[in-house]
Amino acid sequence: MEYLGTFPAGFTELVKRLIERDTSLQEFLFYDESVIALRSEWPLTRLPYLKHLYPLIAWGRAKDLQSAYQLVLHTPFQKALTFSAEPNARRSFVVRLFIEGKPAPIIRELHEKLEKAIMEVLGGRPNSERPDLELQLHLRKNQQCYLIVQKGKPSEEELPAGTLPPYLCRLLLELSNPQRDDIFLDPFMGSAALPLERARMGPYQMIFAGDIKTEKVEALKARLKQKQWEKRRKTIFPKVLNATQLDRFKDDFITRIVSDPPWGLYEGLDMQAILELYSNFLREAARLLSKNGRMVLLVGSGVPLPEIFSNSDIPLKIIEQFPVLVSGQKALVYVIIPE
Template sequence: MARYFSTFIPGLGEVVQAELKRKLPDLKVELLVDGLVVYETEASIEEVSALRFLNNSFYVFHFFKKVEPNSLVGMMKFVYNSDFLKKMSVPRVKSRDRSFRVITSYQNKLRAVELNVLKNAEEKIAKATRLTLDRSKPDLEFWFLERSEGIGFFALRLTYDRRSEKDLERGELRPELCNLLCILSEPQEDDVFLDPFSGTGAILRERMQIAYSKLFVGEKDKDKFECLKTRFHKNDVEVFQADATKLPLGDDSVNKIVTDPPWGQAEEVEAETLYKGMFAEFSRVLRRGGVLVLLTSQKDIVEEFLKESSDFSLDARYDVLVSGRKAGVFKIRRI
């Protein structure tokens, strides 16, 4: 079995582990900490790389299970001073793997090391792999990582952020988080799905990667609505312009809702007023037994509502950080 490590949205480790086990039946989890999982599987690199709910995944050559702080250089010297590289087998990641570079990371941030140490690592890796050094646009990246949890890795990067922060529109959620929100909704191929606060369509984009029957997409803002119509022009996707407290849908018309309401105030409407009207509509359109997954900064309002509600029950809650802001993910069931 090959060893991998992957990073994910902190706070959702339970969801990630369950989905990994579902996708990779032979999975053996070696370590799970907040935001990172180390595991073994016979699955191919292509299968691991295709897991959309993970931020980045790496093929692990060596797992340093216990390191002291500032051991990054020591890890590098261990790799290139021993016969480790001679025994190392580099898997094929791309159809053309001819060049490489070395990346060094300390506690989740890139960190430079002494030039002679870097050059030694580059020369030894080049000799062992017969790859050509290219520090600007390589085919492959070999990473030395020292983590804050007191562990380290020498690994090959398999994936890159599907969309970097600069590619995201203002307020747009990362695709990995959207994918996890959709997974929490227990997706089925006969789902009639709703996102009434669609914005840029980030959640919808990920839900379309999973089989469904019908998708309803709501957005109050006229400009965003027009963009959504252009982006998601499909027969089984219906885009409408409406307030989430007055949805143009029939009673019991959907069985899954995944959404990210405005954070704080929206167009001078108080959060409590917005959520009261929103939940009233969700109670009307969501079928009994249906699932609502809600990402929100208004955790107290949601909890108070659920305490008093006879229409909804809380299945699970997860505390997460979104762009540095505290938020909650609520999995709620219509009863």
């Protein structure tokens, strides 16, 4: 079975590592900065660190849309398509085209040929208004081309502005190398996406979720009253706190910090305020983190984290750093350990 996964640009190496760990991977077929295609021995439904996982019907290289159509038309895709569509269902379908991720106009004659070939497999008819099945033919900048199946409408959950989506939380949390005895802290939790995803991810000892805004903390308390959090609510501690003064926690108490501090974009913070906020927070983080502790920060590209370290005596060091794209914004992920 072949699949195509999508993820935020910049996480390719981590995604490869996680897929190798979690699937009966036979091989990676191709990948670039934000998609990865793989062949798996067993059917896959979902991988929590991928934005989407689609059945892959056909793929190859094409220099333009015309050759992309030709490539698919020459691929024997019957088996892959039958497998990814529900059995015995006559499904209406639509084929949409994308060049470098943007919708593209069809080439009528080739499109009709492709629809006919798909009709022979699925039985259903083309229906662009209310299709049961959406197929997408993508042509990427690197001339990689692929046909994938999107069943029904994508279930993109509405997230409040600024909330990190669950798959991005997973990627950041995976970088922290989570352990079952973790005492976890996100001192800039916002909507608590990271602490709650950490709780869903697997065993831990305690999770502290803090924010300077009382209403954020109250919102988390209300959420923890929901039935789904019944078993875990006693191990999750929402706190109103200032991340630059964390004296409520004793030295070396925290094993993991994963956080998305303010990037200064929306808060109207000037560079002086950013430098102060980060230096004071990092000093506290250095004090709190246990010897084998680890911190992962997602930071806007305008925040000069390495300079903050080099201009101070904060006993922490960056062991990994890579550029990523989050909702179209340039950012950096830093993995940090005590020095």
